[in-house]
Amino acid sequence: AFEQVPVSLKVNGKKYKLNVEPRTTLLDLLRENLHLTGTKKGCDYGQCGACTVHVEGQRVNSCLSFAVMHDGKEITTIEGLSKGDDLHPMQEAFVKHDGFQCGYCTPGQIMSAVACVREGHAGSEAEIREYMSGNICRCGAYTNIVAAIQEVKNGGQKV
Numbered sequence: 230a231f232e233q234v235p236v237s238l239k240v241n242g243k244k245y246k247l248n249v250e251p252r253t254t255l256l257d258l259l260r261e262n263l264h265l266t267g268t269k270k271g272c273d274y275g276q277c278g279a280c281t282v283h284v285e286g287q288r289v290n291s292c293l294s295f296a297v298m299h300d301g302k303e304i305t306t307i308e309g310l311s312k313g314d315d316l317h318p319m320q321e322a323f324v325k326h327d328g329f330q331c332g333y334c335t336p337g338q339i340m341s342a343v344a345c346v347r348e349g350h351a352g353s354e355a356e357i358r359e360y361m362s363g364n365i366c367r368c369g370a371y372t373n374i375v376a377a378i379q380e381v382k383n384g385g386q387k388v
């Protein structure tokens with residue numbers, strides 16, 4: 230067995246102190262230690278974006294980073310995006326525009342989409358496609374995903 234090291238994280242507003250192996254990824258910590266299974270494991274090596282979460286508001290592929298690298302940081306997952314029973318505007322837009330089929334890529338798409346708008350990278354369809362290109366959808370729901378992002382961007386809601 231590997232030695233365990235302490236890590237403190239704030240996830241969706243809640244503080245956690247855990248002991249994990251140094252090689253534990255942020256993705257595995259979220260899914261296996263905290264049972265936040267909304268964040269998906271697609272490829273586990275940075276190629277699909279299904280594992281996208283926000284660290285201090287910036288999107289990251291959680292499969293590519295070790296949990297201990299984020300000691301003391303604030304993490305937001307898809308479970309933390311809505312406010313109580315109210316869906317986040319990006320979640321509402323994905324529902325409205327059918328921005329998913331099987332849904333496996335969707336949590337990562339939505340986390341990335343929110344960041345894309347916040348970063349100011351949703352100015353045109355081409356720009357959205359470029360800045361969402363790290364999020365793969367095997368079902369090919371791209372047109373509807375772009376439509377959802379454009380609605381949020383153009384609606385001017387706070388994301």
Ligand code: FES
Nearest residue numbers: 271272273278292
């Ligand atoms: Fe992280 Fe695919 S699971 S990028």
Ligand code: FES
Nearest residue numbers: 330332366367368
């Ligand atoms: Fe199926 Fe995107 S909705 S992978």
